[in-house]
Amino acid sequence: xxxxxxxxxxxxxxxxxxxxxxxxxxxxxxxxxxxxxxxxxxxxxxxxxxxxxxxxxxxxxxxxxxxxxxxxxxxxxxxxxxxxxxxxxxxxxxxxxxxxxxxxxxxxxxxxxxxxxxxxxxxxxxxxxxxxxxxxxxxxxxxxxxxxxxxxxxxxxxxxxxxxxxxxxxxxxxxxxxxxxxxxxxxxxxxxxxxxxxxxxxxxxxxxxxxxxxxxxxxxxxxxxxxxxxxxxxxxxxxxxxxxxxxxxxxxxxxxxxxxxxxxxxxxxxxxxxxxxxxxxxxxxxxxxxxxxxxxxxxxxxxxxxxxxxxxxxxxxxxxxxxxxxxxxxxxxxxxxxxxxxxxxxxxxxxxxxxxxxxxxxxxxxxxxxxxxxxxxxxxxxxxxxxxxxxxxxxxxxxxxxxxxxxxxxxxxxxxxxxxxxxxxxxxxxxxxxxxxxxxxxxxxxxxxxxxxxxxxxxxxxxxxxxxxxxxxxxxxxxxxxxxxxxxxxxxxxxxxxxxxxxxxxxxxxxxxxxxxxxxxxxxxxxxxxxxxxxxxxxxxxxxxxxxxxxxxxxxxxxxxxxxxxxxxxxxxxxxxxxxxxxxxxxxxxxxxxxxxxxxxxxxxxxxxxxxxxxxxxxxxxxxxxxxxxxxxxxxxxxxxxxxxxxxxx
Numbered sequence: 001x002x003x004x005x006x007x008x009x010x011x012x013x014x015x016x017x018x019x020x021x022x023x024x025x026x027x028x029x030x031x032x033x034x035x036x037x038x039x040x041x042x043x044x045x046x047x048x049x050x051x052x053x054x055x056x057x058x059x060x061x062x063x064x065x066x067x068x069x070x071x072x073x074x075x076x077x078x079x080x081x082x083x084x085x086x087x088x089x090x091x092x093x094x095x096x097x098x099x100x101x102x103x104x105x106x107x108x109x110x111x112x113x114x115x116x117x118x119x120x121x122x123x124x125x126x127x128x129x130x131x132x133x134x135x136x137x138x139x140x141x142x143x144x145x146x147x148x149x150x151x152x153x154x155x156x157x158x159x160x161x162x163x164x165x166x167x168x169x170x171x172x173x174x175x176x177x178x179x180x181x182x183x184x185x186x187x188x189x190x191x192x193x194x195x196x197x198x199x200x201x202x203x204x205x206x207x208x209x210x211x212x213x214x215x216x217x218x219x220x221x222x223x224x225x226x227x228x229x230x231x232x233x234x235x236x237x238x239x240x241x242x243x244x245x246x247x248x249x250x251x252x253x254x255x256x257x258x259x260x261x262x263x264x265x266x267x268x269x270x271x272x273x274x275x276x277x278x279x280x281x282x283x284x285x286x287x288x289x290x291x292x293x294x295x296x297x298x299x300x301x302x303x304x305x306x307x308x309x310x311x312x313x314x315x316x317x318x319x320x321x322x323x324x325x326x327x328x329x330x331x332x333x334x335x336x337x338x339x340x341x342x343x344x345x346x347x348x349x350x351x352x353x354x355x356x357x358x359x360x361x362x363x364x365x366x367x368x369x370x371x372x373x374x375x376x377x378x379x380x381x382x383x384x385x386x387x388x389x390x391x392x393x394x395x396x397x398x399x400x401x402x403x404x405x406x407x408x409x410x411x412x413x414x415x416x417x418x419x420x421x422x423x424x425x426x427x428x429x430x431x432x433x434x435x436x437x438x439x440x441x442x443x444x445x446x447x448x449x450x451x452x453x454x455x456x457x458x459x460x461x462x463x464x465x466x467x468x469x470x471x472x473x474x475x476x477x478x479x480x481x482x483x484x485x486x487x488x489x490x491x492x493x494x495x496x497x498x499x500x501x502x503x504x505x506x507x508x509x510x511x512x513x514x515x516x517x518x519x520x521x522x523x524x525x526x527x528x529x530x531x532x533x534x535x536x537x538x539x540x541x542x543x544x545x546x547x548x549x550x551x552x553x554x555x556x557x558x559x560x561x562x563x564x565x566x567x568x569x570x571x572x573x574x575x576x577x578x579x580x581x582x583x584x585x586x587x588x589x590x591x592x593x594x595x596x597x598x599x600x601x602x603x604x605x606x607x608x609x610x611x612x613x614x615x616x617x618x619x620x621x622x623x624x625x626x627x628x629x630x631x632x633x634x635x636x637x638x639x640x641x642x643x644x645x646x647x648x649x650x
Contacts, residue, residue: 049398049406056407059181060414066188069512069537072419072519074129075187076252076386078200079415081122082180083259083389085204085408087115087229088211089266089396093273094228097220104276107269109228111262116232117239118255118262119204124240125251126197132245132526133190143198150202154209161213170403172210177407179203184415190532207404245527246484249382249517250310253303256385260299263392267292268355270400275348283343288399290342293355294335295392297362298369303385305370310378310516319371331365379513380423380431387416419518426512426538428564428575457593460611462620465552465587466627469495472549474505476541478578481515482555482590484524486617491625492554493528498629500534508535509542509578511559538578551583555617557595561602571600586610589620 018026067075093108100106157172180203186196208229217225243251267289274281281289308314321327335358342354373381394409396402424431460468469475477496483489499506508530514521525535545551553560556578563570564577580586581604588605592614595601604610613620 049401049403052403053394053398053406053410056177056181056410057414060184060411061418063181063185063188063411064415064418066185068187068189069422069510070133070519070522070532070535071187071190071193072422073248073517073523074126074193074197074519075184075415075419076382076518077122077126077129077248078183078187078197079386079390079412080252080255080259081119081126082183082200082204082408083393083412084115084117084119084122084262085180085207085405086259086262086266086393086396087112087119088207088402088405089270089400090115090262091208091211091225092215092400092402093266093269094217094225095221096224097218098224100224102272102276104269104273107265107272109224111265111269112225112228113232114258114262114265116229117236118258119236120233121236121240121251122255123197123201123204124237125243125248126200127194128240128243129245129248129523129526130194130197132523133193133532135531141194143194146198146202150205153206154213157209157213167214169210169214172206172213173404176203176206176210177404179206180408180411184411207408210404245520245523246487247311248520248523249378249515250307252517253306253310253382253385255303256382256389257300257303257307259389260296260301260303260392262296263389263396264293264296264300264359266396267296267399268352268359271351271355275351281345285399285401286343286345287339288395290339290355290358292392292395292399294339294358294362295388295395297359298366299385299388299392300366301363302366302370302381302388305367306378306381306385309370314371316374316378318374319368321368321372324368324372328365328369331361331368335361335365377427377429378516379518380420380427380429382517383416383419383423384431385416387413387420390414390416423513423518426576428572455606457605458608458611460587460613462613462623463627465611465613466624468550468585468587469499469504469552469624470502470628472504474544474548475499475550475552476507476509476545476548476580476583478509478511478551478553478556478560478580479514479521479525480511480554480556480559481521482617484515484520484555486555486621488554488618488621489524489528489530491618491621493525493530494625495621495628496530496534498625506534507541509538510535511538511556511578514556514559538576542579545579545582548583549585551580551586552589553580553586554589554621557590557602558600560604561600562604562607563600563602566603580604581607581610584609587613589613589615589617591616 064075090108090111090113093104094100094112095108096102096105100109153172153175157168160166160168179199183196183198183200183203186192186194186199212225239251239254271281271289305314309316338354338357338361342351342358345351346354370381390409390412392409394406394413397405397407397409420431477492479489479492483492496506496508508525510521512518515524522532522535526532558572558575558577560578560580561570561572561575562577562579562581564572564575565579567573586604586607586609588610590612593605593612605612
């Protein structure tokens with residue numbers, strides 16, 4: 001059908017900038033809040049631990065900002081692995097010989113085994129992702145050589161302890177923290193990313209070594225520890241070995257849940273240990289243990305729901321219970337009440353009941369809040385849960401007076417918070433709007449109340465699309481989550497390679513929230529062999545569309561919706577999008593004309609320079625690949641041209 005030109009929409013008015021007074025006022029209020037937070041923390045936390053927490057948060061803040069968007073998925077995986085340092089708290093509780101005997105020892109054993117799953121699985125997933133970005137001409141790498149300084153350091157640490165030269169545990173712990181920082185910083189570029197993963201592994205290994213050296217377990221307990229770490233590590237290796245790039249988001253969510261359970265188990269176990277030994281517990285320690293339990297609970301259950309949504313076990317549609325917000329407020333208020341009881345230093349029975357209430361209420365809150373968030377907001381949810389896991393670890397460090405846990409927790413918490421900020425900026429969303437339910441939950445109608453008539457759309461078939469691509473001088477391919485679901489990345493990679501081989505400048509444009517996890521589309525393309533130097537972020541390539549002959553959109557919708565900049569009443573108004581409609585010709589490859597997760601209709605479908613290639617993305621990409629590559633081969637080999645020519649009749 002011929003396309004009818006859609007009426008030109010007025011551009012959405014730009015949001016007016018803040019006045020200088022408002023800018024200074026906002027900054028002043030933020031500073032006041034920070035000062036109040038420090039005064040509150042300083043009233044019960046030792047200054048050295050507080051200083052460690054502060055500096056680690058600042059370092060994490062600036063380190064993550066330097067990580068390139070293409071490596072956000074490996075960043076999530078490596079921080080997930082480092083968050084397995086919850087094992088340090090678990091190891092400090094392990095005892096009783098070959099098998100645990102007390103409740104605190106049992107909690108410690110559980111935390112240690114679950115943490116080992118995270119450590120091994122997280123680092124293996126990170127390695128698999130980073131290896132996808134390697135190019136044939138990259139120099140050889142020998143990360144195994146970094147075992148020399150790690151083994152040497154632990155050996156010297158053990159020898160110094162045996163020789164009575166003093167306790168070097170703080171020094172080794174400091175080295176561990178520095179390596180974890182280096183692990184995150186290494187992801188700032190492709191050249192240093194794999195080194196960053198190795199540094200992260202070194203940091204965790206040194207941390208485990210320092211903890212074991214300080215605890216000095218007997219032979220029987222050492223066997224238990226070896227069994228726990230071996231069992232958890234084997235499980236993590238088995239899980240990570242079967243994970244492909246398409247399953248990365250749900251795998252990271254599942255690993256987050258383990259961190260939450262481990263943090264909560266360690267906090268409850270530490271309380272049981274203090275009660276059993278009749279040790280006094282100050283208010284700061286009590287608050288830290290309660291918060292570690294509470295944050296661990298919300299992280300665990302929220303991550304389970306996120307896994308279910310991402311893995312297809314649960315529907316992506318948001319849960320819409322009547323009175324959703326009052327339910328959340330009630331559970332939050334009850335959590336504060338239980339915390340007040342716990343901080344009053346009650347009897348052990350009441351204290352355990354309060355911690356049980358913290359775990360139950362936060363678990364229910366995590367289930368309800370995450371279930372109430374729609375599929376469109378999953379990239380933000382994943383980063384929020386990543387941040388939660390760090391803060392749970394940090395609270396554990398405060399409660400156990402463990403500086404290394406505080407360093408690592410602050411690093412991961414701040415890195416997750418920064419990624420959340422980046423995702424929200426890319427969606428023009430406020431974090432409170434996401435957590436409390438936004439366009440991932442509901443879609444609003446135009447203010448006029450009437451449906452907008454965009455006219456008719458134009459359809460195109462695979463053969464005509466292939467001809468347009470082969471006759472173009474420049475092409476930009478914009479993949480979305482539909483490409484990941486269809487597993488069409490290999491066909492698309494071959495299409496791009498063939499077009500580039502034919503002298504057609506072909507590149508990729510990636511939106512920050514494309515896919516269901518930050519950087520997921522970059523990993524998928526790398527898996528298919530697409531060189532990362534032809535894959536560009538939205539802000540790097542958006543200005544090139546007016547000079548581009550063909551923009552091919554595969555499985556994306558909301559991230560290329562012109563309503564974001566043209567319709568002030570749209571649910572996604574103000575969201576930064578890839579401006580494919582500015583190309584001379586745009587082509588959308590989709591199953592149907594349906595809207596995206598945000599529920600917003602896409603006016604680009606009806607623009608006169610757009611055509612819809614409707615059908616299964618995998619089948620359409622395979623058809624395009626066969627046509628483009630086949631035509632190119634026939635153009636080179638005259639014999640293929642003769643074979644393809646129709647046979648003349650008698």
